[in-house]
Amino acid sequence: MAGFVNFSFSSEEINSHHRNIEILGIHPHNDDTDLPSRYSMSDYKTAATTYAAVSIRNGEKSYRGKDGQPVIVLKDFNMTVSRGCIYSLLGSSGSGKTTALKVMVGVHRLDQGDVKVFGEIPGTKESRIPGSLAGYMPQETALYDDFTIQEMLSYFGKIYSMSASEISERSEFLINLLKLPEPNRKVGSLSGGQQRRVSFAVALVHNPPLLILDEPTVGVDPTLRLSIWKYLRQLATESKTTVLITTHYIEETRQSDMIGVMRNGKILVEKHPDVLLEQYNQEFLEDVVLTLCHSDDYADVGVSNTREESFPAILHADETEENHNMPIKAQFSEVKTASRFKTASTHIQALVMKTATLYLRNFVFLLFSLMFPFSQVLVVALTIGNKPDDPSFGVVNYDSMQSNCSFAPKFENCSSVGLSCKYLSKLEQNGITLINYPSEEVAYEEVARGNVWGYMKFSKNFSSYYHSMQEYNLFGEGVDDKFSHMIHVKMDMSSRMMTQFYQQLMIRVYEEFASEFKEACDHNKGVGEFPMKIADPIFGSNDADFRQFILISTIVMTVYFFPMISSSFWFIFDKRWGTQGRAIVAGVKTWEIMFSSYVIECPITIFQIVSSFLVSVYICDVRISGSIFLAFALCIIVGFCGVSGGFLIATFCSEEIQVGIAVMGMFMPTFFLCGLIWTPAAMHIIVQYITMFLPCTLPAESLRSIVGRGGGLLHPHVWPGFLIMLIYGALYWIFIILIHQYRDGNIGLKKSKTNCKSSQQCNKLTLKFNQQWVQSAGPVAL
Numbered sequence: 052m053a054g055f056v057n058f059s060f061s062s063e064e065i066n067s068h069h070r071n072i073e074i075l076g077i078h079p080h081n082d083d084t085d086l087p088s089r090y091s092m093s094d095y096k097t098a099a100t101t102y103a104a105v106s107i108r109n110g111e112k113s114y115r116g117k118d119g120q121p122v123i124v125l126k127d128f129n130m131t132v133s134r135g136c137i138y139s140l141l142g143s144s145g146s147g148k149t150t151a152l153k154v155m156v157g158v159h160r161l162d163q164g165d166v167k168v169f170g171e172i173p174g175t176k177e178s179r180i181p182g183s184l185a186g187y188m189p190q191e192t193a194l195y196d197d198f199t200i201q202e203m204l205s206y207f208g209k210i211y212s213m214s215a216s217e218i219s220e221r222s223e224f225l226i227n228l229l230k231l232p233e234p235n236r237k238v239g240s241l242s243g244g245q246q247r248r249v250s251f252a253v254a255l256v257h258n259p260p261l262l263i264l265d266e267p268t269v270g271v272d273p274t275l276r277l278s279i280w281k282y283l284r285q286l287a288t289e290s291k292t293t294v295l296i297t298t299h300y301i302e303e304t305r306q307s308d309m310i311g312v313m314r315n316g317k318i319l320v321e322k323h324p325d326v327l328l329e330q331y332n333q334e335f336l337e338d339v340v341l342t343l344c345h346s347d348d349y350a351d352v353g354v355s356n357t358r359e360e361s362f363p364a365i366l367h368a369d370e371t372e373e374n375h376n377m378p379i380k381a382q383f384s385e386v387k388t389a390s391r392f393k394t395a396s397t398h399i400q401a402l403v404m405k406t407a408t409l410y411l412r413n414f415v416f417l418l419f420s421l422m423f424p425f426s427q428v429l430v431v432a433l434t435i436g437n438k439p440d441d442p443s444f445g446v447v448n449y450d451s452m453q454s455n456c457s458f459a460p461k462f463e464n465c466s467s468v469g470l471s472c473k474y475l476s477k478l479e480q481n482g483i484t485l486i487n488y489p490s491e492e493v494a495y496e497e498v499a500r501g502n503v504w505g506y507m508k509f510s511k512n513f514s515s516y517y518h519s520m521q522e523y524n525l526f527g528e529g530v531d532d533k534f535s536h537m538i539h540v541k542m543d544m545s546s547r548m549m550t551q552f553y554q555q556l557m558i559r560v561y562e563e564f565a566s567e568f569k570e571a572c573d574h575n576k577g578v579g580e581f582p583m584k585i586a587d588p589i590f591g592s593n594d595a596d597f598r599q600f601i602l603i604s605t606i607v608m609t610v611y612f613f614p615m616i617s618s619s620f621w622f623i624f625d626k627r628w629g630t631q632g633r634a635i636v637a638g639v640k641t642w643e644i645m646f647s648s649y650v651i652e653c654p655i656t657i658f659q660i661v662s663s664f665l666v667s668v669y670i671c672d673v674r675i676s677g678s679i680f681l682a683f684a685l686c687i688i689v690g691f692c693g694v695s696g697g698f699l700i701a702t703f704c705s706e707e708i709q710v711g712i713a714v715m716g717m718f719m720p721t722f723f724l725c726g727l728i729w730t731p732a733a734m735h736i737i738v739q740y741i742t743m744f745l746p747c748t749l750p751a752e753s754l755r756s757i758v759g760r761g762g763g764l765l766h767p768h769v770w771p772g773f774l775i776m777l778i779y780g781a782l783y784w785i786f787i788i789l790i791h792q793y794r795d796g797n798i799g800l801k802k803s804k805t806n807c808k809s810s811q812q813c814n815k816l817t818l819k820f821n822q823q824w825v826q827s828a829g830p831v832a833l
């Protein structure tokens with residue numbers, strides 16, 4: 052932003068500007084407007100108290116600096132904006148103009164002092180600010196690049212509860228007035244100046260009684276600037292619209308009724324431009340402002356001269372004290388008011404339409420959102436729990452009775468010939484490729500080269516010993532050394548998964564082999580068997596594998612984290628672009644934004660859940676024993692909880708990248724701690740307790756119980772998952788509301804922090820203050 056040293060008008064330009072003004076038929080100050088000189092001092096006193104559209108008294112506002120210390124931005128800030136006038140707030144860059152405007156529209160609250168807009172404290176229910184009473188154009192363009200001009204106007208028109216015909220009529224008028232390109236042009240394709248004009252049009256769309264414009268003419272060419280001022284003049288005169296404007300183009304403010312010059316967080320002077328020019332004996336306002344700023348540099352810092360210099364409100368001939376003491380609703384009957392419910396539902400509709408349009412315009416993101424959980428589950432299905440493809444294993448067979456290894460694996464008699472071969476044939480039948488090596492040394496070399504995962508060595512007495520052991524049930528007799536009858540297995544243990552696979556397979560095949568041999572020899576099958584049998588499962592199935600365990604957790608994790616990412620992303624996106632702040636000034640509440648997110652995320656989450664279940668059932672053979680609706684309900688609650696969590700994260704973040712890092716930072720620990728890979732029962736005892744309170748542990752257990760055990764809602768492993776989600780959801784909401792209510796940049800502010808506790812008390816205090824102020828001011832210099 053340009054400071055006072057970078058004025059945009061050269062002297063020549065200013066002269067031509069004045070000529071232009073006359074050509075366009077506007078006098079630098081409007082003679083038709085009731086100029087202050089028509090009134091007596093007592094009129095002003097009454098007016099200052101009663102007729103102010105905006106008044107700030109003893110305002111103080113500070114931000115927290117980088118070192119955590121408060122940095123005072125507004126101090127001793129006193130300002131009065133009369134109804135139906137154009138007030139230009141001038142000041143160097145960083146002097147606090149935007150902050151003052153944000154205080155007026157209820158986005159920021161004062162640390163000290165009182166602010167009133169049309170006699171009410173912004174943020175209170177009566178004030179309708181934030182709401183339809185004000186049209187706010189922030190400094191940033193605060194538009195959606197993916198929206199067309201018409202969509203932008205329609206979105207805010209809808210927020211202001213305008214009908215479709217009103218929006219279209221008003222849009223046409225504003226597009227012509229501001230010479231905007233075709234209404235179906237995307238905002239992102241417009242020039243900077245055109246975008247600012249669209250932003251201006253958005254502030255005007257509902258024709259509000261108070262217009263607060265933060266540098267509306269930046270990047271606008273002089274001719275258009277003149278027509279903008281002409282229109283503002285017309286609004287102030289004919290519709291009694293109050294216009295509060297900040298600009299660095301000082302000379303254009305000649306057309307305003309009042310100029311407030313701000314420096315270091317306070318108003319140095321509030322006067323009519325002509326009065327300023329006359330008083331400081333200057334030809335140009337720019338010089339007046341420079342003189343004021345220079346003199347302030349030498350003035351006693353900390354002493355506000357506002358009181359001596361301030362100029363009371365302008366009085367319009369047709370205004371009476373009574374009509375300004377009426378409630379806002381009665382004062383502005385033409386401004387639409389609807390029931391709270393209707394307004395909220397209109398806001399939610401507009402917000403849902405907005406996010407839906409943004410989703411559709413960012414089709415890749417939408418596709419990613421829809422496919423993300425599905426693809427996660429598919430990835431798990433395709434990558435986890437499957438058997439290795441074409442596994443190879445080495446064999447060194449020293450068995451002295453292997454002469455006839457081409458025998459079929461089936462036992463036809465109780466022969467001791469080639470038992471090692473029979474076992475190996477069974478292994479091959481189970482999909483293992485066996486590679487014979489002549490010696491252990493060669494086999495070892497092959498393992499070292501990575502050609503096989505390991506090798507098994509059959510000792511020379513394997514067949515004979517095994518046969519005699521089974522035949523006579525002897526153990527150890529006739530064996531010359533204690534290892535000469537065994538199978539030795541050596542493996543590359545660097546991959547746990549692979550070695551486990553081989554180990555399990557070898558043992559299982561051995562059990563089959565032993566059982567068949569005993570049958571062929573007519574031996575009692577039970578002899579030598581492990582005295583324990585794992586019976587049929589109570590819940591689940593014998594073939595339920597690790598993949599099924601992981602799938603359930605994956606569904607819960609993705610259904611929780613993805614809505615968290617998308618809701619926080621949209622929230623941050625809106626916050627960073629300024630569109631959220633603008634919507635809030637237009638009256639949208641935080642809970643409405645959250646609710647609209649639930650509405651928009653609901654179909655997406657349903658799609659995600661359905662597709663995840665389809666993959667689980669049809670690709671991974673997961674059998675759902677319990678109620679599919681209960682499983683769905685749980686997933687939906689988990690998804691909604693994720694949306695709320697996303698809001699909480701977004702509350703602390705200011706950029707999308709921060710959201711990404713925060714969610715990733717939460718995802719990985721949750722991934723492990725929630726027992727996705729390893730059961731929590733095997734974790735450290737302290738971690739086990741922590742794990743129980745994490746958002747995905749109990750819901751995953753619930754879903755597992757519904758799917759695997761067929762558990763109902765009252766099942767002891769099912770209801771805790773629902774309960775923890777409801778607790779999380781409630782906690783998220785409470786934190787969000789508390790943070791938004793009490794942090795700086797308050798959203799949905801209920802009560803401004805003022806010196807007074809109620810609206811009536813504030814009225815009295817303001818009245819008292821104004822009286823003292825006017826009495827102490829002495830004669831106003833005109």
Ligand SMILES: Nc1ncnc2c1ncn2[C@@H]1O[C@H](COP(=O)(O)OP(=O)(O)OP(=O)(O)O)[C@@H](O)[C@H]1O
Pocket residue numbers: 052114115116124142143144145146147148149150151190
């Ligand atoms: N949210 C914030 N947190 C911390 N400091 C802030 C914040 N907003 C504004 N400030 C600081 O407050 C001071 C006043 O800022 P403000 O935007 O009100 O100035 P301004 O007069 O509008 O400036 P400009 O003409 O450049 O727009 C600046 O020093 C700015 O850095």
